[in-house]
Amino acid sequence: MKKEKKIRLGISIGDLNGIGSEVVLKTFQDTRMLDFCTPVIFASVKILSFLKKKYQTNINLHGIDKTSQILDGKINVLNVWKEPLDIKFGEEDEKVGSYAIKSLKAATQALKNDEIDVLVTAPINKSSIQSDEFKFPGHTDYLDQELQGNSLMFMITDDLKVGLLTDHVAVKDVAETITPELIEQKINTIHHTLKQDFAIAKPKIAVLGINPHSGDNGVIGKEDEEVLKPTIQKIIDSGKLVFGPYAADSFFGSDNYKAFDAIVAAYHDQGLIPFKTLSFGKGVNYTAGLNKVRTSPDHGTAFEIAGQNKADNSSFKEAVFAALKIYKNRNEYQDLTKNPLKKQPRKPQNKNNQQQA
Known part of the structure; x- marks a missing residue:
């Protein structure tokens, strides 16, 4: 019998100074999640490797540089960037905000190209994402522009x-x-x-x-x-x-x-x-x-508990x-x-x- 194709679930990493990365890693620490989907996190495998140790999550990350390298049964991390990034938990930071947008844009493009099937977005900070290149109040308005429909x-x-x-x-x-x-x-x-x-x-x-x-x-x-x-x-x-x-x-x-x-x-x-x-x-x-499926948690970046390993996923x-x-x-x-x-x-x-x- 032909195996059912796993749904490719794209994840934009959100503001790394918040709790987004923590709830993502905690979610996929449960290896049973890989029975339901193939996760593709748009971020940096180096940063997520550092964060998984901080949050004491026992998971294996599969670093890739293009969507053709996605593997079922793995927690794929597509390297949107490779340079180091200074994370300061709980702080608004325009540079960190710009990397949240790098992740979002890369994930959205993959969604438009049918390289992933659905998108789940980790929380962003609406203040730190603002720039000359990104002038949207949040995810929804950006996705409304990029994807068909209302x-x-x-x-x-x-x-x-x-x-x-x-x-x-x-x-x-x-x-x-x-x-x-x-x-x-x-x-x-x-x-x-x-x-x-x-x-x-x-x-x-x-x-x-x-x-x-x-x-x-x-x-x-x-x-x-x-x-x-x-x-x-x-x-x-x-x-x-x-x-x-x-x-x-x-x-x-x-x-x-x-x-x-x-x-x-x-x-x-x-x-x-x-x-x-x-x-x-x-x-x-x-x-x-x-015309595409996007969901997100109903909470924000929760800067007040970021980096403390207290976030509920x-x-x-x-x-x-x-x-x-x-x-x-x-x-x-x-x-x-x-x-x-x-x-x-x-x-x-x-x-x-x-x-x-």
Whole structure:
């Protein structure tokens, strides 16, 4: 019987002054991970060899200089650079930030060339990455430029999925950024993602209001009445199961979210505060809406504990498994779309029996 091809999982190393390298190394210290994928870390084998000793991770690294040298059953480290780099744990450093971007760009190019199948990104520091060559607020905006589609920040666990209408937008600019066109685009992206990437046949989507109490019929802002509600109705009329807007302050505390496959929040903190509170460090940041799969842990560089061997790799490990599952689901969905008679369609899944993220 022909062996199933291992998924090549690319990893950008993130800010080396943070905890990214630690959670990567701790994840692949478990040799069973190599049964699920072939990791390719875009960094420097010399630096990672130094860091694996620091973090007392008993793993073997396979240094390579080009993707044609990738080996299954090995933790491949593709040398994006070979010169020494001064690591100062817990500090913002533009030079170290520039190496995080070297890693990201090399991994993204390999993803575009189909030399790797999926990408998992370790955390970067949004301040130290800024330069004349890189003027993006983070991974998502860069990948939106480099990969086809329209990106959507989608925070996921097995039981909770939260998408954002606006992500890295100042609070003062949120209301004017949310337009009917944006609402339609984001909700349609989430709907398609739930079907294609999470195998949910008929997704149920809840939408949170923009203003407190969803505007109280226009008393607290007009955006919910004049922009959000008419657009939601238009989407409902197209045949999608979309509900709301719901008042955000009571939605999660009352467990309303458990009745839906995804929740759409109006802005960053409205969605991420309840998500991170409920996910307990097991959450994953998935960039939906693109032609390639990219995930990341739901935390940042954590400079305050960097270099102390205290980092929990749970979220990074979940990001790896999410990328693998999404890749398989997406390939199956696309195969069924192209060849509808090849296999029986997958059965719709209820909320308590969805594919693991």
